Amino acid sequence: MTDLSAAAWRRSSYSDGGLNNCVEVADNFPGLIPVRDSKAPAGPALMVRADAWAAFIEGVRREAP
Secondary structure, eight states: OOOOTTOOEEEOTTSOSOSSSSEEEEOOOTTEEEEEETTOTTSOOEEEEHHHHHHHHHHHHHHOO
16 A cells, blocks of 8 residues: 555646535556545545556547547
8 A cells, every 4th residue: 555645636737726626636646646636635546557547548639629
């Protein structure tokens, strides 16, 4: 299990600016990207492999207007 207590979470630049309606990610976890729901910051986080996250982001960028 990865300790996320000191994680520095950030929101997507595509978020609409709302406080509780976006996904947050944390950096500085080699090989992993922690992802959580901003509405439940104390809740669980998904741990996504960095290569899978990069592929996801690339797919989103290709589909963005």
